[in-house]
Amino acid sequence: MHGIPPVRPEAKRRSFQLSDQQVGLLFMLPFLVTAAAFMIWPVAEAVRMAFFAYNPLRPDDVRWVGLDNFERILDDPLFWESLRQALVWTGWSILLQTILGVALAMLLHVSLPGIALFRGLLLFPYIVPTVVIALNWRWIFNSEIGIVNHALLSLGVIDQNIAWLSTPDMAMASAILLNVWKYTPFVIICVLARLQTIPTELYDAAKVDGAGAWRRFLDITLPMLKEVLVVVIVFRTIWTFNKFEEIYLLTRGGPGTSTFNLAVYAFEEGMANLRLGVAAAAGVIMIALLLVGTIVYVRVSGFGQEEKAT
Amino acid sequence: MTARAALGRVALYALLAAVTFVVCFPLVWAFFTSMKPKDEIFFWPPTLWPSTWTLENYRALLQGKDAYFQAGSATGGQAPPSAFFLDWFLNSVIVTLGTTVISTVVSTLAAYSLTRFRFPGQRAVPYLALVGYMVPSIIFVFPMFLLMADLRLTDTLLSLILGYVCITLPFCMWLMWAFFRGVPIEIEEAALVDGASRLRVFWEIVLPTAWPGIVAAAIFTLIVSWNDYLFGRVFMNSMENLPLTVGVMHFFDGTHVDWGLMMASSVLMTVPMAILFMALQRHLVAGFGAGAVKG
Amino acid sequence: MDVRIQGLSKSFGSNQVLKSLDMTFPEQRFVTLLGPSGCGKTTLLRMIAGLERATAGEIYFGGRRVDHLSPGDRNIAMVFQSYALYPTMDVAANIGYGLKVRGVPRAERSEKVGAVAKVLEIGKLLSRKPRALSGGQRQRVALGRAMVRKPDIFLMDEPLSNLDAKLRATMRGELKRFHLDLETTSIYVTHDQLEAMTMSDLVAVMDQGVVQQFATPEEVYDRPANLFVAGFIGSPPMNFAEVELASENGAPVLRLAGRAMPAPPQFDLSGAPRALVLGVRPQDVRMAAPEEAHAIPGTVWMTELIGSERLIEVEVAAKLRITAEVRSEVRATLNAAVAVAFDPSRLHLFDPGSGRALPRLGGRERAG
Numbered sequence: 013m014h015g016i017p018p019v020r021p022e023a024k025r026r027s028f029q030l031s032d033q034q035v036g037l038l039f040m041l042p043f044l045v046t047a048a049a050f051m052i053w054p055v056a057e058a059v060r061m062a063f064f065a066y067n068p069l070r071p072d073d074v075r076w077v078g079l080d081n082f083e084r085i086l087d088d089p090l091f092w093e094s095l096r097q098a099l100v101w102t103g104w105s106i107l108l109q110t111i112l113g114v115a116l117a118m119l120l121h122v123s124l125p126g127i128a129l130f131r132g133l134l135l136f137p138y139i140v141p142t143v144v145i146a147l148n149w150r151w152i153f154n155s156e157i158g159i160v161n162h163a164l165l166s167l168g169v170i171d172q173n174i175a176w177l178s179t180p181d182m183a184m185a186s187a188i189l190l191n192v193w194k195y196t197p198f199v200i201i202c203v204l205a206r207l208q209t210i211p212t213e214l215y216d217a218a219k220v221d222g223a224g225a226w227r228r229f230l231d232i233t234l235p236m237l238k239e240v241l242v243v244v245i246v247f248r249t250i251w252t253f254n255k256f257e258e259i260y261l262l263t264r265g266g267p268g269t270s271t272f273n274l275a276v277y278a279f280e281e282g283m284a285n286l287r288l289g290v291a292a293a294a295g296v297i298m299i300a301l302l303l304v305g306t307i308v309y310v311r312v313s314g315f316g317q318e319e320k321a322t
Numbered sequence: 323m324t325a326r327a328a329l330g331r332v333a334l335y336a337l338l339a340a341v342t343f344v345v346c347f348p349l350v351w352a353f354f355t356s357m358k359p360k361d362e363i364f365f366w367p368p369t370l371w372p373s374t375w376t377l378e379n380y381r382a383l384l385q386g387k388d389a390y391f392q393a394g395s396a397t398g399g400q401a402p403p404s405a406f407f408l409d410w411f412l413n414s415v416i417v418t419l420g421t422t423v424i425s426t427v428v429s430t431l432a433a434y435s436l437t438r439f440r441f442p443g444q445r446a447v448p449y450l451a452l453v454g455y456m457v458p459s460i461i462f463v464f465p466m467f468l469l470m471a472d473l474r475l476t477d478t479l480l481s482l483i484l485g486y487v488c489i490t491l492p493f494c495m496w497l498m499w500a501f502f503r504g505v506p507i508e509i510e511e512a513a514l515v516d517g518a519s520r521l522r523v524f525w526e527i528v529l530p531t532a533w534p535g536i537v538a539a540a541i542f543t544l545i546v547s548w549n550d551y552l553f554g555r556v557f558m559n560s561m562e563n564l565p566l567t568v569g570v571m572h573f574f575d576g577t578h579v580d581w582g583l584m585m586a587s588s589v590l591m592t593v594p595m596a597i598l599f600m601a602l603q604r605h606l607v608a609g610f611g612a613g614a615v616k617g
Numbered sequence: 618m619d620v621r622i623q624g625l626s627k628s629f630g631s632n633q634v635l636k637s638l639d640m641t642f643p644e645q646r647f648v649t650l651l652g653p654s655g656c657g658k659t660t661l662l663r664m665i666a667g668l669e670r671a672t673a674g675e676i677y678f679g680g681r682r683v684d685h686l687s688p689g690d691r692n693i694a695m696v697f698q699s700y701a702l703y704p705t706m707d708v709a710a711n712i713g714y715g716l717k718v719r720g721v722p723r724a725e726r727s728e729k730v731g732a733v734a735k736v737l738e739i740g741k742l743l744s745r746k747p748r749a750l751s752g753g754q755r756q757r758v759a760l761g762r763a764m765v766r767k768p769d770i771f772l773m774d775e776p777l778s779n780l781d782a783k784l785r786a787t788m789r790g791e792l793k794r795f796h797l798d799l800e801t802t803s804i805y806v807t808h809d810q811l812e813a814m815t816m817s818d819l820v821a822v823m824d825q826g827v828v829q830q831f832a833t834p835e836e837v838y839d840r841p842a843n844l845f846v847a848g849f850i851g852s853p854p855m856n857f858a859e860v861e862l863a864s865e866n867g868a869p870v871l872r873l874a875g876r877a878m879p880a881p882p883q884f885d886l887s888g889a890p891r892a893l894v895l896g897v898r899p900q901d902v903r904m905a906a907p908e909e910a911h912a913i914p915g916t917v918w919m920t921e922l923i924g925s926e927r928l929i930e931v932e933v934a935a936k937l938r939i940t941a942e943v944r945s946e947v948r949a950t951l952n953a954a955v956a957v958a959f960d961p962s963r964l965h966l967f968d969p970g971s972g973r974a975l976p977r978l979g980g981r982e983r984a985g
Contacts, residue, residue, distance in 0.1 A: 035520045036439025043432030043495065046424075050466070050488035051454050057465035068468070119337055130338055132603045136345055139595045141549035143567040144588040148348040151355065151581055159351060162367050193344070254458035257551045261571065275460045282464050283556065295461040306456055508701035511668050516715035516762070517689030530705035 061292035068286060081293035090269055091277060091294070098273035100184065102253045105191040106245060112192065113199025114237065120200065121207045131204065134197035146261035149190050153177055180270030183263045187271055191258055199244055206240040207233070250305040254298060274298050349592060356380070356586035363581050379586035383407040403572040404583055409562045410569035411590070414548060417479050417565060421486040421547040425494045426540045433498030434528060438507065448499050454492035462488060463556050470557060481557045482565060486547040494539040501535030541602055548595060566591050618679035618769045618802055619644040620665060625674030627660050634660050636826040637674065647796050647803045649813040652823035653849070658806045659774055665804060666695050666772050678769060689718070694763030695772040698779065700755045702747035709743040712761040733765045753784050760795060771796065771803040777812060789815055810850055814838065822846045844972040847896050847965055853928060856902065856939045859969070860895040862886065871895060874934040878911040881964040884975045889968070896965035899928065902941035904949070905958035912956035915939070917949045931957050
């Protein structure tokens with residue numbers, strides 16, 4: 013015990029020390045409280061509400077209605093229309109994002125001066141508030157004085173103004189375009205990150221074997237991208253399917269109900285029609301669809317596999 | 323360089339320029355529009371470059387509601403939505419910062435605990451966070467609203483903070499969990515051997531090491547809570563309590579839409595995020611690498 | 618200060634990694650825990666450090682029981698395999714952290730850090746971050762962190778495994794030197810027998826949570842206690858062959874591949890089973906003429922030149938090959954008929970049932 017720096021008496025010091033278990037629990041406590049109060053409880057409550065008639069203006073009159081809310085939804089043509097439109101909206105968004113994302117990533121997978129800066133710039137659309145994009149979209153796609161119509165007219169692509177946001181098909185197309193603008197960069201970044209990890213020897217080997225550029229893309233690049241693409245597509249599908257703000261802020265679901273999806277449907281039931289029970293039931297249906305998506309994700313990504321191994 | 327390679331390079335730069343144009347155009351156009359006087363905005367064909375540069379739109383947004391009330395007679399005693407812009411801006415700042423502090427602190431502590439201590443149910447928590455991370459806000463929002471009503475918190479900034487904590491915490495938790503799993507525990511053990519207590523190890527060794535992860539979680543939280551519309555729309559009533567996102571949509575309420583004001587507020591809403599983006603771009607990409615970012 | 622462990626066990630769930638160990642690490646000695654990965658050596662070290670709690674058993678430092686103490690209260694220092702330098706602190710702060718935690722004033726701290734840095738020749742690096750250091754420099758900082766505290770016990774967990782071969786050789790000498798300067802009890806974990814042999818006063822060879830032999834490096838090499846130790850220590854590994862103990866003209870002989878050779882005189886063969894395992898190191902095998910008495914004939918199966926030596930593998934029976942390490946001048950043609958002969962005094966005999974070495978005459982046997 014030579015030359016040890018003097019320390020405070022051991023017994024005194026130890027009484028201030030927390031045991032590992034206590035520290036672990038202490039650190040966990042805020043999360044557990046928050047999760048219980050603001051995450052688990054609301055979801056449980058959302059499920060419970062689905063079986064009640066619930067009008068926020070008459071909080072005393074809450075009635076158990078069993079499966080009435082679900083029946084009502086399943087009988088509602090608007091629900092089916094919303095579901096159909098949600099599928100159209102999701103399908104086109106994901107398709108365009110994936111194709112554009114992979115194509116641009118392939119082209120950007122080069123070493124050029126300033127390319128890193130450019131890749132950073134690609135994340136910019138993500139940080140722009142959806143409200144801002146929706147406002148800008150309404151402005152540039154304005155049918156009378158919008159710059160897009162002006163540009164298309166001057167280029168001779170069209171000969172009269174297009175009513176971008178006030179005809180059903182065009183409104184849906186504009187919404188999809190907004191989604192593609194905002195989220196394609198993500199696909200690009202994910203794919204680029206994966207591309208950078210593909211060993212160049214693989215391409216050299218394929219060249220030695222006599223494979224052309226297209227074959228190399230099909231036989232090397234695409235299989236290597238499969239994993240990341242599956243994850244990206246599943247994630248993006250789940251979130252796009254449930255998107256609310258991108259559509260609501262751009263078109264409010266209109267014209268008419270032509271751009272309703274399930275999220276807008278649930279919002280309108282709850283907010284405009286004050287039928288919180290019906291909104292909750294729509295939410296439950298969304299959760300059910302979501303669970304399917306989650307299971308698919310867990311399966312394809314192998315999430316948790318390594319956990320079991322350790 | 324061969325001619326073909328040079329051509330390829332030119333084509334590539336042209337493509338980069340095109341993508342940059344598409345990414346930047348909506349906001350650049352918003353900026354030009356916001357600098358035009360009211361009548362010029364309605365010119366057809368539209369002027370690309372403002373013929374007269376003016377700050378009148380920004381002035382209208384930034385002068386605050388006192389100015390309107392002083393000039394009350396002119397507007398019939400009723401302040402227009404633009405009078406509340408400064409209030410909204412401040413609300414958004416408060417809510418965003420509050421959410422960010424709570425979410426990062428809570429998730430950092432919990433994620434550390436999950437990766438370093440043993441207790442029952444430990445493995446279930448990241449899974450639950452993953453599920454929570456995928457639940458769309460539209461499902462949370464009405465039960466949360468009723469909860470806030472029970473707690474008499476509706477129409478307060480606190481209700482928004484709690485709402486945003488609930489939608490950002492799962493991802494922050496997941497991100498920090500992934501991060502701490504990658505931090506070698508040996509560093510902490512070395513500090514324990516050096517004689518530091520658990521709490522001291524956390525404060526002096528773990529937190530500085532975890533800083534990049536914390537920054538990534540904070541950026542995510544900042545973006546989500548600054549950009550959200552839904553919770554603000556459902557929870558808040560009074561004009562002066564709205565967050566920016568909900569507030570500016572009131573510009574559509576009138577019979578005539580003032581695009582100049584609208585584009586000026588677009589620009590002002592984006593500026594804080596753009597500054598953040600430029601300052602922390604490196605971390606943003608790093609956080610992005612930690613997992614797909616919710617959007 | 619000596620370290621004594623008593624009945625120490627450790628289980629992770631149903632997996633028992635240490636099985637009731639009793640051993641004493643003598644004061645100021647350099648003891649190596651050597652074994653293949655998963656043998657429990659690192660777990661033992663971490664329990665001595667206090668980073669892992671024992672399932673059962675006790676640990677004493679110089680007679681004081683320490684297994685309830687946290688690592689910081691044991692006055693130990695530890696060098697980790699990855700060095701575990703604090704990434705956000707510069708070198709000076711890394712070395713001085715243990716002192717800072719103990720409330721040593723800044724001036725005294727920087728003086729001690731400076732002194733240690735001087736000894737380790739890293740004085741110029743004090744304001745650098747670990748990221749900006751080479752492997753060898755990180756190694757030195759990790760050592761400095763241990764030295765500055767003047768610990769009672771100095772623990773090292775494979776500290777050289779991340780270095781390149783050349784640096785590893787120099788650091789072996791330096792580590793031994795630090796141990797002597799520190800005047801502490803050192804416990805060193807490695808799977809590299811060369812490190813164990815060159816640096817240690819005592820080697821504990823471990824396998825499957827049990828100490829197979831605990832002795833000096835010479836003893837472990839010359840008189841391995843069992844088949845595991847015999848096979849684990851030595852490069853190239855020891856040759857093993859099943860032999861039959863018989864008697865010819867009243868003298869005990871070993872029958873191998875149809876030939877008989879006199880049984881090695883150093884073993885006590887009374888009570889030995891008829892079937893035995895013979896062990897002989899390649900260094901103790903020589904090439905012989907096929908007609909030589911007691912030589913075992915065979916054919917050359919493979920030769921390898923390893924610098925000044927040559928390894929010749931001779932197939933003496935089906936599936937039985939004996940490797941000889943001979944001087945490189947000795948030539949051998951593939952498939953040529955040759956013979957090998959052993960130095961009887963350098964043979965090892967094991968009981969195949971228990972795996973233990975047969976007892977040696979003269980009472981010099983020390984089992985693990």
